[in-house]
Amino acid sequence: MSTPMRASYFEEFGELDQIKTGTLERPEAGEGEVLVRVRAAGVNPVDAAVARGMLQQAIPAKFPAVPGWDLAGEVKERGHAARRFDEGDEVYAYARRPTVQHGTFAEYVALPECYLARRPQTITMTEAGGIPLVGLTAYQALFLAGDLSEGDTLLILGASGGVGTLAIQLAKTAGATVIGVAGKHNQAYMKELGADETIDYAAGNVGEAIRAAVREDIDFIFHCSRGDSLDQSIDTLKSGGQLVSITNSQPGVRDDIRFEYVFVEPNARQLKHLQELVDENSIKIPVSKTFGLEDTGKAIREIESLHTRGKTVITP
Ligand SMILES: NC(=O)c1ccc[n+]([C@@H]2O[C@H](COP(=O)([O-])OP(=O)(O)OC[C@H]3O[C@@H](n4cnc5c(N)ncnc54)[C@H](OP(=O)(O)O)[C@@H]3O)[C@@H](O)[C@H]2O)c1
Known part of the structure; x- marks a missing residue:
């Protein structure tokens, strides 16, 4: 006998206003899986790309498809041979599966227990739900x-969004000097998170602003924005320096630097490390906005603007 649950879902790829909220069948915990009652689910720009069908070659969907890859919640049931967690344990996860079908913008999700880690206890469930995807990406x-090593100078392009918020703080725990780039209204925010210098990308050429702020060349650029900030700043990176991008897999820049593109992978061991950093007060996760399940489409439209601060979280 099936049990109903509330969920947000889409029945074909396309515009975000096709995302609706209604009743779907509650998934069951299969072998090695746990059923989690989702209390909070971070919203990420990739949720818009998924719903628009932009990732369907790499990650196909089965309709009706529930989007959402982040979660914090409680273990409700354990499937056969799932023994790492007990019912009632509070967990969090980056739940990207091979297929888009049972996402986290729903009351319940069933997941292999290897995706899950215990959530940080010194922050709220809502805050915990905003960490996994952006925390793992930055890490x-x-x-x-x-x-990234102690003493390095790190330039973060797009430092006030979800990934940048975590990247500033992780870099400070590693002993780096951080230059954060974002809009004018986010300069104080980046400083509060620990950025040593901040730059407004709309105030002029970002490369010239870096030259004015620091004397030496940059050791590492973390590229997490769109726009032309990378083109403007790439000459400030020292020869042999590192460029890691999460937004452009082929930036076509200088050949005397080390370049890597990252597409974030689920990893429960790293989530445990992030949990420890949060609980020892080295990382916080400012949630700028929360939405109910019925406003999932609106939340995804807002995150798609790439101008939200910190994290946006759905609380099913
Ligand atoms: N490859 C992966 O695994 C992966 C994982 C996570 C995210 N991503 C991608 O990485 C990007 C960042 O993700 P997110 O979740 O951090 O997004 P987000 O929360 O929307 O943050 C976007 C950031 O970019 C800044 N920004 C906007 N326009 C800019 C410009 N012209 N120059 C410099 N900075 C600019 C924003 O600052 P203002 O608000 O002040 O404008 C903000 O700091 C997105 O494109 C996302 O799709 C990729």
């Missing part, structure tokens, strides 16, 4: 694709 970009 994998700075420390796995790149090799």
